Amino acid sequence: EPEVTQTPSHQVTQMGQEVILRCVPISNHLYFYWYRQILGQKVEFLVSFYNNEISEKSEIFDDQFSVERPDGSNFTLKIRSTKLEDSAMYFCASRWPWGTEAFFGQGTRLTVV
Amino acid sequence: AQTVTQSQPEMSVQEAETVTLSCTYDTSESDYYLFWYKQPPSRQMILVIRQEAYKQQNATENRFSVNFQKAAKSFSLKISDSQLGDAAMYFCAYSLPNFGNEKLTFGTGTRLTIIP
Secondary structure, three states: OOOOEEEEOEEEEOOOOOOOEEEEEOOOOOEEEEEEEEEOEEEEEEEEOOOOOEEEOOOOOOOOOEEOOOOOOOOOEOOOOOHHHOOOOEEEEEEEOOOOOEEOOOEEEEEEE | OEEEEOOOEEEEOOOOOOOOEOOOOOOOOOOOOOEEEEEEEOOOOEEEEEEEOOOOOOEOOOOOOEEEOOOOOOEEEEEEEOOHOEEEEEEEHHHHEOOOOOOOOOOOOEEEEEOO
């Protein structure tokens, strides 16, 4: 069964460092998302991406965040200068063109120290 | 803005029994989707069941069923014949149809414990 794959599963980084989280969505999906879950809290929408541009972003997704699809298969989330409060589980998701179900990856746990 | 509320932070049920998890939401829209996602200890988000608001019939998936009350803006999940593998966080979620670009708004989750 096709699945969304995220790497790495766990990343530890020092405050102020740049980090890139990687995702390989399901191959024929066209809509891509990043969500964030701070430990013990609910899952929050960060950004959606379609046709090589951002469709929608939340207020969490400030200038420190960026997304791109560099090679037509990977979908990345970059945090330019990490803060302690960026520590969270980051989930990538993708969706069929006209479907209603988002498929999630297994998540990347980001720890900023 | 749409909000999703799960008023039960934790629930427990005996194995093989039935449990109902509650969810309410707030929206002024008439057409939308509702979902229950399961998050086991592995942390992956797994879709359990979905409901289209325009459908009056309640969705079912094997042991999982929903009670969708549109007027009351209520969307509860019933798990029948609970199994140990059902232990997880359960998140209720909402999205608006938007030509495939539907973002999900999640509730705060309910932690379900299965007692052997």
